[in-house]
Amino acid sequence: MNVACDHTCTPPVVLVHGWGSTYERTWGGSDLERTLEQDGRRIISVDLLGHGSARAPHESGEYAHMADELAAHLPADTVVDGVGFSLGGKLLLQLAAEQPQRFRRLVIAGVGDNLLRPENGAAVAQALHAGITDDTPAALRPVLAEALASGNDPRALAAAIERPPSLLTADQLHAIGAQVLLVVGDQDVIAGAADQVSAALPHLTGLVLEGVDHVSTPHSPRLQAQAATFLHHGRAAPPELPTAVRAHPG
Template sequence: MNAMPIQREEQSLPPVALVHGWGSSYDRTWRGTWLEGELLAQGRTLIPVALPGHSPGVTSDRPTDYAEIADQVWCTLERHGCLDAVGFSLGGKLLLRLAAEHPTRFRRLVIAGVGENLFSAENGTAVSNALFHGVPHGAPRGLRQVVDEALASGNDLSAMAAVICRPPQAFGEELLARITAGVLMVTGEDDEIARSSDAVTRLLPNGRLVLIPGLGHVETPAARAVQEYALTFISEECSSPAPQ
């Protein structure tokens, strides 16, 4: 994973990790966006995270090699001290797990494109088959969009398939209860992959929820409204997690 910090002048707010979703990359999701530019203009240090199996570096086509994918991401983040972070889809899921396992190391999180799917196993077989053999006729629009994004990403298909087919890790209510960071859940009302974020938000000790009308899954991180909510939330100074 390549996560060389993008630094500007000294700042009082912590570094910001930006984490993309499955089948994409930092460049396709965050590079050159309004959010990236505004954070740099504020003097924030950015940590561009490449998910395992999604970079030009060493990859594996064995799903078991990604069984501990959250720990692999943590190896990139742990040296940066306390963090703010923005994550989309799989990136958001992994950030929630890390914030539960390392609660003192996260101040504020923006989790986009994650809802009820946090509690269920990913449909890895269907996605993997679609990557190599095409999306079947009549498949949900969300599946087609996700596969199209993965095919356009330039990432190794076998590695991405291995990531989506990795052994599942249960995410229960008790994990969400451990998260002390302020968390902003941002979901599109038309997101058929994330589905509702209400249950996740209610279980977070310091959670807020924003629903964006007319927004689907794949287009979520690029939406200006999502980026504006994210910037506002992680730009607030606070000595304790954000209230609900």
């Protein structure tokens, strides 16, 4: 695989949505998408397994290799840049740890130290089936509302969130060679703090979005502007990551 790419190259950019959403709901028509197109970047639009136009199995075991499914969308003959929100960000980091030669720069949004913990999939799936009620944890309500409004198959979404765990370790993150812009909202109780993740990533720039929660993160104008700048220029600022955001136990 020819992966050579210096600071002058403009590799394709893969944009990946989070759990419960789709490419179109997250990135379609966004300022980031328009800016990348104006810059002449080839955009790889991906609907994750169980979402949007992708196949949507109802068995959780079918989702055990979501990172491999994502990798199948990437070109085999060049490096890529990537932007991933929440689950999409987790999968990009997993691929970058397993295949570090494939990535140049990554923007990872809505991911903090929750990356290193198992997802509370059973609770989310139960809430997805029951709908939003008075008993639904407040932290999950915006996420569930987005999932229920997305047009996705609820049974497929439940299977995806209950997939077999594939946790990354700090050592695996340390092997990532790509430059990473890690973006967390200071009101994001899903991602939580980013202390451990930021300590493990060797080529990190951090960005805190003030007054922004989990679901709002990919739509933040600051996120979209900084992502475009980072993908064009690379690291331009020291880490600026949150240490006091309280993580939801799920």
